[in-house]
Amino acid sequence: MFTKISFESELESEERATILLVDDELMILQSLELVLERYFRVIKETDPVKALDILEKEKIDVLISDEMMPGLRGCDLAERVHHLYPNICKIILSGNSDKKDIVKAINKGHIYSFLFKPVDVNQLLQSVKHGLENKKMKELIEHQNKILEEKNRDLVDEVLTKSRKIMDMEKFYELGKFSASIVHDLNSPLQTLITGYQLLEDELSNSGAEDSNANNIMTLIDSSLETLENMIKSISNRIKSSISEKQVEFDLNDLIERNIGCMKIMPKNSYPVEISFMPSQDLPKMKGVPLHFDQIFANLLKNAYDAVEKTEKKKITVKTLQKGEMICFYIKDSGTGIRPEDMEKIFETGFSTKEIGKGTGLGLVITKQMVNSYKGKIKVESEFGKGTAFLVCFPSK
Ligand SMILES: Nc1ncnc2c1ncn2[C@@H]1O[C@H](COP(=O)(O)OP(=O)(O)OP(=O)(O)O)[C@@H](O)[C@H]1O
Ligand SMILES: [Mg+2]
Missing domain, CATH: 3.40.50.2300 (Response regulator)
Known part of the structure; x- marks a missing residue:
């Protein structure tokens, strides 16, 4: 036709x-x-x-x-x-x-x-053909614009995440430098105390007095000074080893045991907390900078400790375990728990529900960053009013 x-x-x-x-x-x-x-x-x-x-x-x-x-x-x-x-x-x-x-x-x-x-049939078909091309072009441009918008959004997110990371790292190193300077400053009054103590001891023995009370006090001061000196030495060593960032093989069970021991003797932790540790037998050795793992564990332990301060039951359970190719530790407390609406925020820089002076809101940021740097994973579960549990896993190789 x-x-x-x-x-x-x-x-x-x-x-x-x-x-x-x-x-x-x-x-x-x-x-x-x-x-x-x-x-x-x-x-x-x-x-x-x-x-x-x-x-x-x-x-x-x-x-x-x-x-x-x-x-x-x-x-x-x-x-x-x-x-x-x-x-x-x-x-x-x-x-x-x-x-x-x-x-x-x-x-x-x-x-x-x-x-x-x-x-005119030809004219109509031409119009439809060109109109369809025009439509396709419009759709293509729209599609490309959408992709560009998404890419742009991703880029903005990436820049934000990276800047936040840099800020967090800076804060972390600032804190490191700050603690190094505190330890340094603490050392000189300690040396004065030690010298003063020795002079006092000489004085007492020269006077020939047999005062058992004074002797008891001297023994007490002596042992406290020794503890203090050892603590400062060990902190200085840790800071030094953190600067060298040397990767070594270490036993996660030992590291946790040591950190729990440290936490128990910290003088400001005045309330009694039942801490039970169940180390997994035959746990393979881990490789990394031990100070980083100290920091990861200590931050979580400190949070657990803070969480049970005002609760009647004060119990912290720590376990190490192997999950397939991962070496994990688990730390659970019977503390306040985390409000569901806060669960998303706890890893954000500066988020803290603790009173001013008690929390900087950096602990979990640094913890997560360190866990990520070892290609590890950190998971949290919490029930408000009942307690919280963190599971941290690292690849074993
Ligand atoms: N085990 C826990 N139980 C209850 N809340 C927790 C626990 N761990 C973390 N949180 C919540 O997450 C917030 C952020 O923790 P994070 O360790 O980052 O900061 P912080 O403890 O407040 O301060 P700091 O910088 O001194 O560690 C805490 O203020 C608290 O609200
Ligand atoms: Mg904390």
């Missing part, structure tokens, strides 16, 4: 697009359908208002509508369609419109093409 048109093969190679054809004159509708259905899937409708319902149910690529229709003009229909589905290509057909009407219709309804009746 129709002569083969020049771009027929191009149209056929396209994935079949769907055209919604709207015209109140059934004859025109049917003849246009005959032309278009060779290349496209065609849905036809004589009522422009019903055409809007079709758009809700069908995925339409092109709307071809007559302009002069009772109830709704073609350009008004196109305007509504544009509002709901901006990417649909809209083509208007009209028999007797003047230039002004055409310009108005195009601007108002974002119409891709305006064709005069009787419709």
Whole structure:
């Protein structure tokens, strides 16, 4: 019936697009359908208002509508369609419109093409072809924009995370430097105390007095000074070893045992807490900087200790275990627990529910960072009012 048109093969190679054809004159509708259905899937409708319902149910690529229709003009229909589905290509057909009407219709309804009746078949097919290309281009740009937006968002997140990490590391090193200077400053009054004690001891023995009370006091001071001196030496050694950051093989059970021992003798931990440690037998050795693991464990133990301060039951349970290829430790307390709404925040820099001067909100940030640096994992479970448990695992190799 129709002569083969020049771009027929191009149209056929396209994935079949769907055209919604709207015209109140059934004859025109049917003849246009005959032309278009060779290349496209065609849905036809004589009522422009019903055409809007079709758009809700069908995925339409092109709307071809007559302009002069009772109830709704073609350009008004196109305007509504544009509002709901901006990417649909809209083509208007009209028999007797003047230039002004055409310009108005195009601007108002974002119409891709305006064709005069009787419709030139070639022109109509060309318009549909170009309209579809235009639609595809729009969709491609939208898609690319979305990808770019996502990439942009990811980049912003990455920059934020990295800056936070740098800030946290800086704080960590600042804290390290601060403790090094405290230890250094503590050492000189300690040496004065030791010298003073020795002088006093000489004085007492020279006076020949046999005061057993004074002797008892001297023994007490002597042992306290010794403990203090050893503590300062061990802290200095730890700081020195942290500066060298030497990786060594070590036993996690020993490290935990030592940290629990330290925690028990800290003078500010004045309330009695039952700490039970269940070391796993045959735990493989771990490799890393022991001070980092000291810090990880000590931060969690300190949090557990703080959590039981005001609760009646004061119990902390520590276990080491092997989970497949991972070496883990588990620390559970019977403390206050964490409010569900705070669970997300506890690893954020500066988040602390402790009173000012008691918590800086850095402990878990540093802990997580260190765990991550050993490709480890940290998990937390908590029930507000009942207690909290942390599970920390590291790959064994
Ligand atoms: N075992 C725990 N039980 C209850 N709450 C906890 C526990 N561990 C952490 N939290 C909550 O997480 C918050 C953040 O802990 P984090 O160790 O980072 O900081 P902090 O202990 O407040 O201060 P610091 O910097 O001195 O460690 C705590 O203030 C507390 O609210
Ligand atoms: Mg803490």
